[in-house]
Amino acid sequence: MGTTDSTSTDHRSTRAPAGRDRDDEGRARNARPRDGLGRPLPYGEEGVPRQPEGVVRRPEESVREAQRLLDEGKPFHAHEVFEDAWKSGPEEERELWRGLAQ
Numbered sequence: 001m002g003t004t005d006s007t008s009t010d011h012r013s014t015r016a017p018a019g020r021d022r023d024d025e026g027r028a029r030n031a032r033p034r035d036g037l038g039r040p041l042p043y044g045e046e047g048v049p050r051q052p053e054g055v056v057r058r059p060e061e062s063v064r065e066a067q068r069l070l071d072e073g074k075p076f077h078a079h080e081v082f083e084d085a086w087k088s089g090p091e092e093e094r095e096l097w098r099g100l101a102q
Helices: 059-071 075-088 091-101
Strands: none
Touching (some): 075 091
């Protein structure tokens, strides 16, 4: 066993940087603009509008909306639709939706 040097710093702080976007439960939100592929753009640039989060759809609506977004060249947005289905769907379907999202 070693000793801990009092000058060492633990970089695993659980505190978020000041000014970082957080939801009501304290989870990080990223308001940074993104392009149609979901890549972050520099702050201040015009990005592609993001998908609303937490939308609950019927399975066929999720697939139809994700396909529409893929056809428009927006795979990141399609990922978000599948992620909503993954997080809101019944337990026995979550692995399917998670696989589609990933």
